[in-house]
Amino acid sequence: MKAVTVIPGVPESLRLRDVDKPKPGNGQVLLRPIRVGVCGTDKEIIEGKYGKAPPGSQYLILGHEALAVVEELGGGVDNVSVGDVVIPTVRRPVNCNLPVDYCPMGHYVEHGIWGLHGHAAEYSVTDAKYLVKVPKELVDVAVLTEPLSVVEKGIDVAMSIGRARFDWKPTNALILGAGPIGLLSTMVLRLMGLSTVTVATRPPDSLKARLVRDLGGTYVDAALTSVEGSFDIVVEATGSPQVTVDGLRHLAPNGVMVLLGVYPPGGSISNLGDLMTDSVLNNKVIVGSVNAGVKHFEMGLRHMADAKDRFGDWLSRLITKRATLDNYQEAYSWTHEDVKTVLEINPL
Structure with a gap:
């Protein structure tokens, strides 16, 4: 499968790479990402200022602001079903008993940022308990949920x-x-x-x-x-x-x-x-505040629904640039006039 990758610490190592399709383990799901948002954290990683590859990998798959479809269930998963549209939260605890978004540095990994592959790929895997289901009426703007x-x-x-x-x-x-x-x-x-x-x-x-x-x-x-x-x-x-x-x-x-x-x-x-x-x-x-857990993702979806009722298409107007895997470099270039850029990966 194709994935947008960098070699952390190596400036301008951004490239589209052919990688193995991941398999969900126990408690995980296989996702088919629909679209991924791009932000300043991605820019810092591309510039070599930040980021860490997963153990055993030379590269990091980008993408922490994701909207995806559940493609396959791993063992023991019963909170989502194949075909559900979901948002995966970003951070996963490592030897930390606090709520995951309050774990101190060194005690977490983050999709597409630090020690865990992201979702800027044709497929990705994540832990099912950190998924947030997206109502059908919000699918068009739900990629904004993470920020x-x-x-x-x-x-x-x-x-x-x-x-x-x-x-x-x-x-x-x-x-x-x-x-x-x-x-x-x-x-x-x-x-x-x-x-x-x-x-x-x-x-x-x-x-x-x-x-x-x-x-x-x-x-x-x-x-x-x-x-x-x-x-x-x-x-x-x-x-x-x-x-x-x-x-x-x-x-x-x-x-x-x-x-x-x-x-x-x-x-x-x-x-x-x-x-x-x-x-x-x-x-x-x-x-x-730099990271959030399931509670605040769900709160964001409720506010999105309220915003659609009060402000019409306002949220969709925040998305000012769209790119695909075929021209992925466009998603990672910035101007002062851009608000939010998204990488379109798989059609829903």
């Missing part, structure tokens, strides 16, 4: 922390970044009834700006306008240390900041002491 699950977890944790302290009722939110994570964060917070301001560096007439406004949110072009005011929730989705610091300055007393980026080393903060003292005196909280 949405990360958003769901971050916002859910933020809400839980706020309510644990007192009867916290946030009314507004600032979202930093208008990539897929920033836009999905805007969607979730708008569905929750919060007033939102989303900040990015694309022009006011860009697709990303229009997508924000079509949710009833306010878009700010950071190249033209500064953000004013304070916000109960701040979601950071750029991966920029400086933007993160600026966002913390806009966090209201008792507010919660959610970090959804992965940040490069370096950076500096002026007046760090004042910023820390302000956070202490005003009971501010910072939380991070």
Whole structure:
């Protein structure tokens, strides 16, 4: 079968490779991937900055944002059936008794990222207990579930922390970044009834700006306008240390900041002491989210259904580029105008 692969640690080793078709073991299923989303993590792996091949393999099959059909059941599987359309979660525990999305580094493997082959292939295998069934009416957009699950977890944790302290009722939110994570964060917070301001560096007439406004949110072009005011929730989705610091300055007393980026080393903060003292005196909280479990995948699917009811085809408009295995390289090239790229593998 054909699979999109890299040699981790070797920049620009991306290639379409003929590999053996996998077989499901006990508790596993064979999947026939329909489509796979592409994100910044794939870019870092292709650039040789991250990633790990499975034991005994020289290469890693990419693809952690997958929509697939169950093709074959391994032994002992009774929670799904052949023909079900499913989303596989990403992370699997290794010597960890915590919920899998809270296992520390070194105690998990991840499909298409770290020590476990992904789904950018004609077939893949995964553990059945980590599958989430997809309602028929969401199949067209369900490839967005994995990035949405990360958003769901971050916002859910933020809400839980706020309510644990007192009867916290946030009314507004600032979202930093208008990539897929920033836009999905805007969607979730708008569905929750919060007033939102989303900040990015694309022009006011860009697709990303229009997508924000079509949710009833306010878009700010950071190249033209500064953000004013304070916000109960701040979601950071750029991966920029400086933007993160600026966002913390806009966090209201008792507010919660959610970090959804992965940040490069370096950076500096002026007046760090004042910023820390302000956070202490005003009971501010910072939380991070980079991975999610079944609960937040299911939460994401429910919000997708609500979004279709309220915002029509908004979710499908996030998918701005499609490629196939025949021209797979196109899926792994990025521009500032792209929102979400998907690799179409097998027709449903």
